[in-house]
Amino acid sequence: MEMPRVAAALALALSLIFVSMAGQCSGQLQFGFYNGKCRDRNGFQRDVEDIVKQKVKARFSTDTTIVAALLRMQFHDCFVNGCDASILLDVPNGEKTAPPNLSVRGYDFIEEIKTEIENTCPGVVSCADIIVMATRDAVSESRTGWYPVQTGRRDGRVSSAQNVKLPSPSIPVPQAIAAFNSKRLSTIDMVYLLGGHSVGVAHCGLFQNRLYDFKNTGNPDPTMNTTLLKTLQTLCPQNSNSNNSANLDQDPLKSSSVDKSFFEQIRLGNGILEVDQQLALDSNTRFSVARIAGSNDFSFQFGRAMIKLGAVDVKTGKDGEIRRRCAAVNSPSGNSGRNIFNIFG
Numbered sequence: 001m002e003m004p005r006v007a008a009a010l011a012l013a014l015s016l017i018f019v020s021m022a023g024q025c026s027g028q029l030q031f032g033f034y035n036g037k038c039r040d041r042n043g044f045q046r047d048v049e050d051i052v053k054q055k056v057k058a059r060f061s062t063d064t065t066i067v068a069a070l071l072r073m074q075f076h077d078c079f080v081n082g083c084d085a086s087i088l089l090d091v092p093n094g095e096k097t098a099p100p101n102l103s104v105r106g107y108d109f110i111e112e113i114k115t116e117i118e119n120t121c122p123g124v125v126s127c128a129d130i131i132v133m134a135t136r137d138a139v140s141e142s143r144t145g146w147y148p149v150q151t152g153r154r155d156g157r158v159s160s161a162q163n164v165k166l167p168s169p170s171i172p173v174p175q176a177i178a179a180f181n182s183k184r185l186s187t188i189d190m191v192y193l194l195g196g197h198s199v200g201v202a203h204c205g206l207f208q209n210r211l212y213d214f215k216n217t218g219n220p221d222p223t224m225n226t227t228l229l230k231t232l233q234t235l236c237p238q239n240s241n242s243n244n245s246a247n248l249d250q251d252p253l254k255s256s257s258v259d260k261s262f263f264e265q266i267r268l269g270n271g272i273l274e275v276d277q278q279l280a281l282d283s284n285t286r287f288s289v290a291r292i293a294g295s296n297d298f299s300f301q302f303g304r305a306m307i308k309l310g311a312v313d314v315k316t317g318k319d320g321e322i323r324r325r326c327a328a329v330n331s332p333s334g335n336s337g338r339n340i341f342n343i344f345g
């Protein structure tokens, strides 16, 4: 009788040891990973999260669109090769050159923050973590509320346009759900994350197909509110290749804060992208959309979903490095933490 119990206890102990060893080998994301890890030239401890916050605050005071830029950047980074700053690498045919990333903004700003941190405590803070921290701070500047972020990511060494397989603006909701599920994000995570479209803009080319000849019907998308349709037809004339853009959140008073107004707007037929409009109509998501529009927990739940997005396929062990510059790997062979100057000097 005792044997199965002993065996079970042994198995549990072994599995605990295994789990904790796995944790040690690969490292794990943590809240406050950088606490006590950044000392400046004079030996003073510096608060990494505060350095990032001050940079974002200063930038936001002159450019509120940085919120949209960084949110989109985090999504595009995390969905391709995991949250490893691979989107920032300037390499031939890198992710930056893929069509969906051509309109991603904020690359220079992340490098600017990185430079300040490297001048303070070199070789400590990853670019992948800077993207996640700066995005959080920008969202928080937009008066959405603050959420904690986990840190401890390392930077990837590979960036290839071929890996960029992001959902298209016309993706049907069930397929979008499958794409998010493949990153271990649930349907409800996806609904909240699409609340990122409560800020920023989309260019005509990404919704023009809805305005004149939707799916070869010779008519516009019937799900679009007719007032919005007229506005968008003026903004994006037929066969014009216009580079104009429309706010993703059509509430003019709330189009630059990350809030639930996006969900209210798509319920009124004011979704700009096809996927945004379908979110309010598809049977998989429409009840969630109605609930979010009618309640007050969007900020909290959005923060929770952003934490999950920030954990997608992260590198925390030898598979990653701490880059010296966000646009370039230190060493393709994985000689993490050393740059060529160290070899000579």
Ligand code: HEM
Pocket (backbone or CB within 6 Å): 067, 068, 069, 071, 072, 075, 103, 105, 167, 168, 169, 170, 171, 176, 193, 194, 196, 197, 199, 200, 201, 202, 203, 204, 206, 248, 273, 275
């Ligand atoms: C099914 C998923 C998604 C699709 C198909 C999608 C598609 C798009 C498209 C087509 C644009 C317009 C780009 C342009 O005109 O330059 C856009 C903009 C944007 N997306 Fe998404 N997106 C998705 C999910 C997300 C998520 C999860 C976030 C963030 C959490 C996000 C944040 C943004 C932001 C903030 C913008 C505006 C960027 C700016 O103004 O610079 N998107 N998205």
